[in-house]
Amino acid sequence: MSGGGAEFALACPPLPAADETVQLAHGSGGRATARLLETIIRPALAEPELDRQHDGAILEAAGPLAFTTDSYVVRPLFFPGGDIGALAVNGTVNDLAMCGARPLWLSVGLILEEGLSLATLRAALGSMRAAAAAAGVRLVTGDTKVVERGKADGMFITTAGIGQVVAPAPIAPDRLRPGDVVILSGDIGRHGMAVMAAREGFGFTPAIESDCAAVAAPVLALLASGIAVHCLRDPTRGGLASAMVEIAEKAQCAIALDEALIPVRADVAAACDLLGLDPLQVACEGRFVAFVPSADAEPALALLRAHPVSAGARVIGAVTVGSAGQVSCRGPLGIARALDMLSGEALPRIC
């Protein structure tokens, strides 16, 4: 058909109007900033503490507190099963839970790239609000900056969190004892594969969904039950293998896992096989590992399985008296291999 040029022009999406995108002025601290806060950010987060428009939040607490911070950068911003907003809340909530604390308050630092669509910003903030409500935390203070186009990947979010420590004894690697069992709360590798597949456009059907979720509820239930939880860890970057090696090295003990007991969904396993990645080194964002005395294994499993986010909990191995810092994993042939931390970036192989 002739006139293809005109047709092409018609097919192009119209550029968003200036008032539909983040502008540099939105970070100036002046009227534009005030308008962004007033019309987008505060309504989206719907938190009374933010509406007071103070320089910071005034909080009351007693007893020991846990305090943590994490920055979230992910491409794409939205992926099957989650988005940067949900990740920024759940990740910090989970870090507090891993300290044996009840998550209470979060701060939100936004770094926005000039040109980011306001609809995207609104959606990410809405997701933060929903994740915060689900986890029972409040987003009590925040900050917004805008950087020039090309200087950020759409948006970066930093959250810091404060929680009330409820664990009766410290939660730390040095409390590991030979004989402790390793409990994993569910299947692994979904977040890392979901994000990689979305970013690279692999087009798996159906898409692999991230496990992005807060795990504070089952952890708090475990701590409240009187079970002696020795250590907790969420296997995020570097996956289960890196988390186990980190703990074994810190605790100066050995950990023996059994690959047959570690749940990996068939779609994740197939994607990992295809790309030459080890699911044990792929990130999770809604899973945790708990070390408890073997006598407590059954009650702990029953308790965890009552929560949807940890319904797939199972024992995957034990702390042993082997060489300090060594993590082994028994494979399908019954032969153990060593597990190591991820070396460098996880790069798919050539063939």
Add this chain to the structure above:
Amino acid sequence: MRFRDEYRQAATARGLADALAATMTRPWTLMEVCGGQTHAILRFGVDALLPPGLALVHGPGCPVCVTPVDYIDKAIEIAACPGVILCSFGDMLRVPGSAGTLLEARARGADIRTVYSPLDALALARAAPDREIVFFAVGFETTAPANALAAYQARREGLGNFSLLASHFRVPPAMRAILAAPGNRVQGFLAAGHVCTIMGMDEYEPIAAAYRVPIVVTGFEPVDILQGVLSCVRQLEAGQALVENQYARSVRQLGNCVAKALMAEVFRVVPRHWRGIGEITESGLGLAPAYDAWNAECKFGSVRQGIEPERGCISGEVLRGTRKPTDCPAFATRCTPERPLGVTMVSSEGACAAYYRYRGAALPVTAAPR
């Protein structure tokens, strides 16, 4: 999962190991050609099931390992040119040339992108006509067809801003070189299943006949490898030297004829320098003259293949199958994946990396029979 779980069954594997022990009357040394097979052997502990006297040595089939330093240097040089986007498979980015890696070049500002297919690089060339897109085309006969397709399509579309820096390798000449080398220990081969999926098995018949070695085309799961070893040993014990196909679920006698025709159209056979091994006649694929306009060496100057400096490790001998990673005094001491001395430790497909990853620095190495 079908085609996976049944090839990872402990009972099947042990049955094969028992059959192997019952078949062997004397020691044998076999080579698995492909780095993917080496990884499966170490990851699943297949070597621990082998009877004493059965030695598996690891072959040169790791494309990242054998790509010469000069090609990596050239890729870095091209990436530094204004307007260029260099596209590469991910695991090539970590391999050091004589002055650093592609990852380091990217950190210095070069536009270097990871792609999963050469066709992604081609799409980039269509979308960015003002940029020069160079695809770093490395690998064996497995990756060659897709790279050939990219060049073929670029020529058909007259896409002037796309080219290939091609460093392709052919497996059969390397097998001949290993067999012909003084001090060769290899008495039988597990040939690389995926290479044969493309190329078929015809090229291997003359090698088996000339050197009197059994060649069993083998897959990548532990049961595949044990079946390949058993077939090879049965032949050796019977004094046979035939080409057999263990990986029949993927490999046909003639291979993939469409892929081979495309490769014949785009590439021609050239001598190729293998990192750690040296030059092997007819062991490479370069772009045919009709593709000069899509050949990065014509656009940016040709790669001079020379002798690389000694790196204080035995990676060359590991690639030739004359020594094992654990024979190296530097293994897991001065040489680790974070601070690699040789390419066999750098590449995720390399034999040294496999030993380090699955056996660990602290673990005693499972008795690897010699």
